[in-house]
Amino acid sequence: MAAIDWGFSINRPRTIDIDNNNLRKSDEILREMPELQCCIGCGACTASCTAGNLTEFNFRKVHTLVRRGEYQGAYEEMNKCMLCGKCRLLCPRGINTRGVVMLIKRKLGDF
């Protein structure tokens, strides 16, 4: 019996193994931008995002994955950002989000 396509899917099970991930780049990023550790994951950045309104780009997801050492595709995702700066105005923790985008791109350009 074929599965019924009802428009939604379930995320595939996925584990982030911080013990095995290479956190060198992540540590470098957090050293240069320590305030990123204050992120409470509220998602205001993503909700207001100009690029996120047009694509699947999700700033919160990308920088969270990068901090956990999951760099695959992060550079390409960050490249969707238009640097318009709305997220920075909304961030309740006052994180320099535009600086984070530029920093992640600079550090992960070769991933």
Place this chain on the structure above:
Amino acid sequence: MNFFAPFCIPFMVGAAVMAVALVLKYVLWIWHLPRADRKLLVSGIFTVQSIKAVGEVISESLLHRRIFKVNPLLGYMHASLAFGWFLLITVGWIETIAYLGFRYVPLQGHVFFKYFATCIAEHKPVFDFLMDLLLLIVLSGVALAWGKRLYSKAMGMRRTTKHVLGDRVALSALWFIFPARLVAESLTCAIYGGGGFLTGSISSFLAEHVSGSLLAALYEPSWWFYSSMLGIFFVALPFSRYMHIFTEIPLIFLRRYQLRPREKESSYDNFEIQACSRCGICLDPCQLQSELGINDVQSVYFLRDRRYNRLKLAVANNCLMCGRCEAKCPVGINLNSLRQNSRDTMRNIPDESRYGYLASLDRSQGEGRVGYFAGCMTLLTPRTLSAMERIFAAAGEDVWWADRNGGVCCGRPLKLSGETDSAKKMMRYNKELFYKHNITTLVTSCPICLRVFRDEYALRGIEVLHHSEYILRLMRQGRLKVDAAGGRFTYHDPCELGRGCGIYDQPRAVIEAVGELLEPKHTREDSLCCGASLANTVINDAQQLRIARSMSAEFEQTGASTVVTSCPLCKKTVARGSSLPVKDLSEVVAEHLA
């Protein structure tokens, strides 16, 4: 008459090194100019612009009029050194001709004329007087320069530039040149007679109180010292801040021929960068300095680091690009453009696949010849957007809404951060969108967008207006009526709108139609930045807030009950720093629609 003595050698070597270095630099820079710039140069030379440039060279390179406007004493200091020294050389030249007629005299013969002229019996007191007077004027400038080291506030400068070693060497040599000349000429007059009111009186004092053998022993060394100081200064000149003395002259000409820094670094930038005298006038206007105590990113340090190839990304990025320093720069260097193209060099990574998602995107709505581009920041300040809706409705304007349901950024933020090529993709997208919907007028309420629409988009057939201009036009046409309900307003000039686009009067006229306008202390060209400028990606939130608080304090001092601005980003930032309500210009108008 012999015009050589061994002490001339340091001077001759210095002058030769300087001449070779200068010629090499200028030839190479002009050689490497982009083709379009060279065309501008060639087509400009035989126009009236060249004559105007000569006038500007006299008023700026010699008289330093723009520095007089900053502070008269500071202006006198620069003018006495530059114009005084220039006259000293010119009158010295005429003096040699007066004594010897029109004959060839080598350079050192002119410069050390007093030394070589001791064998001439006749004296021309006019020249003795003139040369002494000019020397006195230059010496007064040197004295002021010393005074400025001790107490710069007397010349209206809170802070002065921290100089590198090479500059200090050149500076010391320059300071010694004129006292050394005074001593050498006075000693010469003490032995051989002559001299004007300055050298003459010092020499008669010396002749009375110092033994003849000591005078004779000091005579040659004093000329050696003078010549050495000149030599050291000339060798250091092309490689230190004093390169500005000569570079400002070609810069003035090239600028008159419409050469400008481009969005990519080009050879023309050399003229601008090396015309910086590191006077430090850009330090005091910088709010990163005055509010945050950041001391190594200001334009003078940025240009210096770029010139010596040691520019760091953190320095290039740490600037609000508010343009306050650019407005004050006495040389008129395009500081923001240079910083932007430095960022391009350091950060631009062309990526063809980037922003592929823009293709075939069109979320605009409405029909009308007037287009309204809210811009990202206006979408984040919905009150501005709804006020604009009410204004358009009151004026009965049919509007095409470019991005009310989400649009694409204008591209300026990306450009400001140096990703020039990617920014072009957004610009191309928006431009095509505007043309597709056949608008003839484009209104935006975001000065950041306005700036890039006007400067970079080249929208032919579409008039680009800021909403302040548009509202004022509607009011003057009688299409929009407001009641003069009164109220006390103060106005904040957004950097991109004021210094960026030169729009100061329109928003003020709109406010004055509604109520009373009270100006803050820093206003118009001198207005302060709110601190949240998109150009800066380095300072953190607390630092932004500190700038916002300090600049907002000025609004409270005016006694106004509402702060008005016409930039959504400024509105958000000033509102954080101020206890007064902050409104966009459109909100004020929408509230007072008659």
